[in-house]
Amino acid sequence: MPDTALAAATTASNTSLRSFLHGLPGVDEVGARARAADLSTRSIKTSAKAQAIDLAIRMVDLTTLEGADTPGKVRALAGKAVHPDPADPSAPRVAAVCVYSDLVAVAVEALAGSGVGVASVATAFPSGRAPLEAKLVDTRRAVADGASEIDMVIDRGAFLAGDYLKVHEEIVAVKEACGSAHLKVILETGELATYDNVRRASWLAMRAGADFIKTSTGKVSPAATLPVTLVMLEAVRDFRAETGRQIGVKPAGGIRTTKDAIKNLVLVNEVAGEDWLDPEWFRLGASSLLNDLLMQRTKLTTGVYPGPDYYTLD
């Protein structure tokens, strides 16, 4: 990929960042769409499907990001995260629960000792329109309350205006505020307009110290489309080849069915490689997806079509 040595491409100025990001090869949009569409026709059945479903469940970041979230709802979600299917204890638990920063303490208490992580959105989610100080306070508070992962949003306005340095410095500052917590950087690809921008934003975030790059907030449509995830998976693959550092990917928003989830897994395997087929490196940000995964799981084990009435709403 980019032959500019990363060390040489200093982040000292906006100009050098700009020349590095614009020096990245352009994305073949038609090709990306066609490849994503082609990979989504793979037929995954029976035992392979069962494994894919269990892996997908383990990758879910069970999310509730509503203005109407209550401590009770977060506790209910935490319960579901640990025992997704009360009728079947063999169903694996999900990777993490994702909540707003003020509800982190509730989630941490409810999930203590369960092995399920607590992710918190921070930095003026979802718009990211707040002064840096406010974003850092938001982040520190979530980390202090016990969040193991922070999902930050980038300043899309600054990115689109070409102020890459500002975006970069914000990520660096938030990463510092995170301490030991993992940092997921939300690119909000639905607002970035082009796949070239998605590739640039991915590289910008990875260079600034992101542990994960995440497609969307879920509040903007389109959210996680397959071609966008493909472009980001290519970015993490190339980044590891270049620097040796592995970055995770998290598509979020619009992934509602088992079919969607399995298409994403196929994409991960074919584009980034097997190393990413692990909850450590790939997550699915979703809320309604989990029920569909559980229903498909039940269908495989019992042979009977299940109904949504038999699963919790949230």
Added chain:
Amino acid sequence: MAKSRKNEGNESVAKDDGAARGEGVVAVTARPKVPAAPKRPSADLARRAAAHVPAGRLAVRKTYKLYVNGAFPRSESGRSYPVTSADGTHLANAALASRKDARDAVQAARKAFGGWSQRTAYNRGQILYRVAEVLEGRRAQFVQEVVDADGVDRSLAESLVSAAIDRWVYYAGWTDKIAQVAGGSNPVSGPYYNHSAPEPTGVVAVVAPQSGPLLGLVSVVAPVIAGGNTAVVVASERAPLAAVSLAEVLATSDLPGGVVNILTGRTAELAPPLAAHADVNALDLTGANDMAAGLEEAAAATLKRVVRPEPAPDWFADPGLSRVTPFLETKTVWHPIGI
């Protein structure tokens, strides 16, 4: 119970237009001229038709497909099976639905349930009456299909089709009267108003009778949707063609897509997944014959309401509400007096 629900209000047609003519105030000269009768074009038309329409023209044959979610898809399996008349003549190939088609149909029925059940009962009645109107317009086609399927003579087929259309109107009339008959206010000893009202059960899987390609089918489908339920219908395996034509009528009668979904194929293949499906709320086993016991057992796991088949239902008999109330749930409301 049948009553006309035409809501167009066309009284103006019958109005006397004397006022418009001026009632003799203006002299006779105001009368418009009657144009001369046009020459009859038939001879010319026939000559041109003969020149343009070849004698050995190939007819456009109909593809008999499924009816799911308001559309006419082929089976996802791509299969079809030959349908023959009573005397063994090949009539057509019908789609051979798979259990995945059944799953899709249940999904469509579930999606349509909210909208259909929340329409006013009166509006449901109007739509069902409209179905009867369109059925009447297709009478000749249905008569032919009944003749082909059952080998009955034409006059019997005519009465079977008439009975089917009348049956549809019968249930159209019932929609906004069920609540009065099956519900009501209950006398209770306490300071409460106590009301019971019937509500639709949800998605009903209907195994249509194997005999009676139109009258039998209409007699099991209409009561289910009249009550506000949505239906997944497994058409008669032997004579499914009239069911597909009925689907065409439903598709053009303001009935929202997904309210009735019709599958053609092997009853033994389609009924078991529907009976066990957790998102199906009730089961009508009229056409299940000797499979009924097994299907009822499968339905028990999810506590479905089940209508068991009668040995040989008489489709001409007045059904009363016997096929409506099994697919209704009674909601009872206690409301304190004086608050």
